[in-house]
Amino acid sequence: MSTVETGTVRTRVPARVDRLPWSRWHWMIVIGLGTVWILDGLEVTIVGNIAGAISAPGSGVHITAAQVSGLGAAMYVAGACAGALFFGWLTDRFGRKKLFMVTLGLYLAATALTAISFSAWWFFLFRFLTGLGIGGEYAAINSAIDELIPSRHRGRVDIVINGTYWLGAAFGALATVPLLGDLPAGVGWRVCFGIGAVLGVLILLVRRNVPESPRWLFIHGRDRQAERLVDGVEQRIEQEQHLDLPQPEQEITIRQRRTIGFVTIARTMLRLYPRRSVLGVALFVGQAFLYNAITFGFATILTTFFTVPKGSTGYYYAVIAAGNFLGPLFLGPLFDTVGRKIMISGTYIGSGVLLLGTALLFDRGMLSATTMTACWCVxxxxxxxxxxxxxxTVSEVFPMETRALAIALFYAVGTAVGGITGPLLFARLVATGHVADTAIAFVVGAAMMIVGGVVEAFLGVDAERQGLENIAKPLTAEDPDSTSGGPGVEPATG
Known part of the structure; x- marks a missing residue:
């Protein structure tokens, strides 16, 4: 890390960022940072759909479909978990901007090299490295977005951005049908991966203009740089919107540090915020189980129980992917207006109850491929x-110094538990070919989601429309009263 002067500073930077009106500058952040989830959805969907093509004679790779969807998927998940933890730690240490450029660069290189796979080991290696880059993105991007977006818009922006994963999934599901059907066996699947690399390059070009988080800058001794950055943004917005921005009154005193040790970060999460740590685990594990209950073996369920042709399952997947994106788009604003606890617990419990109803209808033989897909979509x-x-939740309820690592830790735990245990359990249940066993898979996923909603109802934090420093005081803050927030903000013991 470059040499910086550290000391104690009093700053209004967080309050100045939070009171900014929405502008073209914010759209640049959303496009530059948020669109990467489209790549994640594209990656996962493509691999799920190319298993047959890459294992076919003439594909150029000696590999089986089971290896692609089994070990290949496991390597991607393992890479994502490792990348989230490793790059999450680096993001808190060296800054958001450096790491979200590095992680996207890693994704681009690994995806391009996957496209030229010539053997199974090469394919598995670069699936792991692709996951490594995507996992790192989760930590670097979510922390940067929350620190750059005004507090009154933070909830809806974060939720919609994470929901764009399903735009990539829908695009991947539809694009692979003609690419795999019309191109030669050894070309089509390579072009599918090439699409992800090309989109990544376009995102990288926009991302170059996204600044470092001013919150990270002033904590790490670069307060002058943070002030200049916010000055420039304010001047641009005042010129564009022809207004004079009022100066906020709220200040915070920070004892600057170049680095913050891992032990300090771990102690903060486990000792100061144990209830919020339990909340993070419950939310991530719950959603991971529900999604695995529905999406794992999606094509197998359609072909086994509804005799849908294998080549047509992509169209059904595109429909549920659209439902996945429309949910955050229409419900996202309510997380900032109605409130976090009500909306989070409501969506968790509500989706769990709806899945229980779907399981009951499926078990009684009352659904067709179309009506089952409609139920999944709802x-x-x-x-x-x-x-x-x-x-x-995990990006806003922990102190700024731990934010990226907190995101990484809960993502890794949720992905490891739900993304490994879930598929192993659900694969065994679906593989029996018995309707009752598959219905049990739905019930398990629904139950885990409902548990997450109940935990949110009791341990959730009313974080809507509040500054990040009010929700969780920075570890480096000196005056305890300077960040006292509004109602519902939990003390450091929560």
């Missing part, structure tokens, strides 16, 4: 907003 319309709110 369930995921509600669940997607809740799942996105899990990332929002």
């Amino acid at each position: 369930v995921l319309f509600v669940a997607s907003a809740g799942a996105s709110s899990a990332y929002l």
